[in-house]
Amino acid sequence: MSDKEKKKAPIRYSPLDGLFKGRQGVLLGLFALFALFLAIFPLLPFASGFWLNTLTLILLLAAMAIGWNFIGGYTGYAAFGNVAFFGIGAYGTGLSMIRLGLGFFPSLMIGAVAAMVFAILIGLPILRLKGHYFAIATVAIATAMGEIADSWTSFTGGAAGITLPFFSPIEWSGQFFYYMAFLLAMGGLLLTWFILNRKMGYSWVAIREDEDAANMMGINTTWAKVMAFALSALMAGLAGGIYAYWKTFVLAEEVFKIEYTLQMILAAVLGGTGTIFGPFIGAFIYYILITLLVFFLPVGQLHATILGVIIILVMVFTPKGLMDFLSGKKKLSVNALLENIRTYRV
Amino acid sequence: MEREVILETQNATKHFGGLAAVEKVNMKIYKGEILGLIGPNGAGKTTFVNIITGMLPITAGKVYFKGQDITGWPAYKVGRLGIARTFQIVKPFRGMTVRENVAVGAMFGHGGHKRSPREALEHVDEIIEFVGMAHLRDKHADQLTLPYLKRLELAKALAMDPELLFLDEVMAGLNTKEIESAMELVRRINERGITILVIEHVMKAIVGVTQRVFVLNFGQELAQGTPHEVLNNPEVIQAYLGEKFVERFFRQQKAA
Numbered sequence: 001m002s003d004k005e006k007k008k009a010p011i012r013y014s015p016l017d018g019l020f021k022g023r024q025g026v027l028l029g030l031f032a033l034f035a036l037f038l039a040i041f042p043l044l045p046f047a048s049g050f051w052l053n054t055l056t057l058i059l060l061l062a063a064m065a066i067g068w069n070f071i072g073g074y075t076g077y078a079a080f081g082n083v084a085f086f087g088i089g090a091y092g093t094g095l096s097m098i099r100l101g102l103g104f105f106p107s108l109m110i111g112a113v114a115a116m117v118f119a120i121l122i123g124l125p126i127l128r129l130k131g132h133y134f135a136i137a138t139v140a141i142a143t144a145m146g147e148i149a150d151s152w153t154s155f156t157g158g159a160a161g162i163t164l165p166f167f168s169p170i171e172w173s174g175q176f177f178y179y180m181a182f183l184l185a186m187g188g189l190l191l192t193w194f195i196l197n198r199k200m201g202y203s204w205v206a207i208r209e210d211e212d213a214a215n216m217m218g219i220n221t222t223w224a225k226v227m228a229f230a231l232s233a234l235m236a237g238l239a240g241g242i243y244a245y246w247k248t249f250v251l252a253e254e255v256f257k258i259e260y261t262l263q264m265i266l267a268a269v270l271g272g273t274g275t276i277f278g279p280f281i282g283a284f285i286y287y288i289l290i291t292l293l294v295f296f297l298p299v300g301q302l303h304a305t306i307l308g309v310i311i312i313l314v315m316v317f318t319p320k321g322l323m324d325f326l327s328g329k330k331k332l333s334v335n336a337l338l339e340n341i342r343t344y345r346v
Numbered sequence: 347m348e349r350e351v352i353l354e355t356q357n358a359t360k361h362f363g364g365l366a367a368v369e370k371v372n373m374k375i376y377k378g379e380i381l382g383l384i385g386p387n388g389a390g391k392t393t394f395v396n397i398i399t400g401m402l403p404i405t406a407g408k409v410y411f412k413g414q415d416i417t418g419w420p421a422y423k424v425g426r427l428g429i430a431r432t433f434q435i436v437k438p439f440r441g442m443t444v445r446e447n448v449a450v451g452a453m454f455g456h457g458g459h460k461r462s463p464r465e466a467l468e469h470v471d472e473i474i475e476f477v478g479m480a481h482l483r484d485k486h487a488d489q490l491t492l493p494y495l496k497r498l499e500l501a502k503a504l505a506m507d508p509e510l511l512f513l514d515e516v517m518a519g520l521n522t523k524e525i526e527s528a529m530e531l532v533r534r535i536n537e538r539g540i541t542i543l544v545i546e547h548v549m550k551a552i553v554g555v556t557q558r559v560f561v562l563n564f565g566q567e568l569a570q571g572t573p574h575e576v577l578n579n580p581e582v583i584q585a586y587l588g589e590k591f592v593e594r595f596f597r598q599q600k601a602a
């Protein structure tokens with residue numbers, strides 16, 4: 001009798017809240033179709049170099065946004081310097097390949113581990129800071145890393161950058177990097193899901209909702225936050241390494257660009273922070289949005305300022321991301337946008 | 347017969363800059379008892395709990411839990427050791443359901459190491475029922491009213507399987523009926539073998555549930571004793587309760 005009752009009332013996990021019911025179930029199905037499409041995309045006849053290139057960029061952005069979501073979305077720490085991990089991943093991979101003569105995959109591992117170690121080392125002191133103090137610290141560190149890479153000529157090649165060997169066979173290059181980016185993004189989604197079903201996932205959300213309460217309830221908050229930061233560094237570091245080998249060139253002012261941080265945040269925010277698929281979908285939304293903007297606005301090129309303004313607009317009008325509307329939790333209307341402003345007191 | 351001490355502070359002191367919020371407090375909590383901690387607003391009651399539980403660093407003094415020196419331990423270690431608390435200003439995890447809120451306690455608290463998230467989520471059914479929130483199990487915490495938020499605080503603390511529980515004004519803001527049932531709840535928690543320290547301004551509740559009362563004033567011990575001894579102590583009445591309060595208290599008593 002009581003056994004039956006237990007079965008009748010399934011336990012709901014709100015980090016995964018609603019994923020498997022109603023419109024969310026439909027969305028999940030759509031996502032599976034989309035993922036399948038992406039998986040076979042390079043085999044399709046219209047998969048030109050241009051499209052492969054574009055999708056590789058979007059998937060790398062998606063991977064970084066998924067990583068940013070760990071610290072920014074689930075743990076609730078406004079990390080504004082994740083490009084530092086991208087840059088370290090790029091340099092770590094590039095330098096391992098040309099200085100140590102290692103193959104791409106071992107070099108990529110070195111780059112990614114370097115990014116994670118760096119995240120742990122800076123995370124321990126700066127994750128004690130709250131709110132905008134933390135945000136400022138991350139911006140400062142990312143900027144400093146760019147300066148160091150730029151001026152430490154003997155190690156990084158300085159302003160001349162470092163040149164990597166080409167992928168061979170070169171005719172498969174486009175497909176290779178596309179699939180690297182695709183696997184990274186998919187791996188990121190799996191990692192998110194895996195963590196959410198573990199104690200780590202609960203620690204992150206608890207910290208985001210109330211760090212003091214989380215701490216008092218037995219959560220080693222320092223460890224959980226550092227893990228969130230390190231895993232977001234892992235995603236960005238891997239993306240950076242793939243990017244470096246793809247472009248066969250690493251230059252400080254390119255791989256430490258603050259715009260990259262803003263892009264990953266924007267992708268996560270557009271799709272919905274603190275959701276599994278939000279950052280992934282958001283990367284596509286971001287790309288379409290930006291393409292339209294560049295097309296219709298006479299800006300020529302999108303500067304950090306414009307990205308910043310967009311972030312603020314999205315945060316003000318729909319802090320939980322467009323997923324809120326897509327998933328049917330809310331209807332998109334002026335009233336809903338205004339209500340968001342009231343609810344989140346931005 | 348010598349009673350077993352579960353928690354002891356020796357000269358526990360907390361200064362905020364020049365303000366001595368807690369000054370050389372020596373307190374013993376005996377295993378199995380319900381001890382009341384009272385004192386006027388700003389007396390240092392919450393701060394005292396904060397320095398014992400590691401929420402705030404202690405300025406000076408020692409804290410022993412079951413004979414073990416836990417002075418300066420981080421809060422999460424204190425929580426895992428078997429001390430739980432509620433927060434005067436409730437701290438729900440708003441984005442989580444009631445069940446998940448409570449399960450966090452069962453996952454990370456004193457008994458947490460032996461439970462997976464799924465086991466924790468199943469385990470807390472009984473606790474949610476115990477605090478009378480079974481019908482709200484799958485509601486998000488941000489949809490709860492204050493009385494239920496207070497109960498949620500209780501449930502989260504209980505889920506940690508504590509041996510010692512600090513209740514910081516869980517009855518503040520509740521109406522008479524709600525206070526009655528909260529008192530009943532506190533007694534039943536105690537019957538489960540959990541030692542409790544209750545901080546409360548509601549004197550009726552202090553008289554009704556505690557066996558012993560400790561009075562803080564300006565961060566220092568003012569008196570200790572049975573509820574009746576303490577509440578009839580002229581020093582306590584004059585230095586701390588204030589005239590209006592006394593009047594109200596005796597009116598409350600007559601009415602009861």
Ligand SMILES: Nc1ncnc2c1ncn2[C@@H]1O[C@H](COP(=O)(O)OP(=O)(O)OP(=O)(O)O)[C@@H](O)[C@H]1O
Nearest residue numbers: 362365367385386387388389390391392393394434
């Ligand atoms: N984090 C803090 N920083 C500075 N001063 C503080 C801090 N926390 C408490 N205080 C001060 O310490 C004193 C004791 O405060 P505390 O909150 O412990 O009192 P309390 O007895 O719990 O009062 P109440 O009955 O109102 O809850 C007060 O003067 C308060 O202003």
Ligand SMILES: [Mg+2]
Nearest residue numbers: 391392393434
């Ligand atoms: Mg208090």
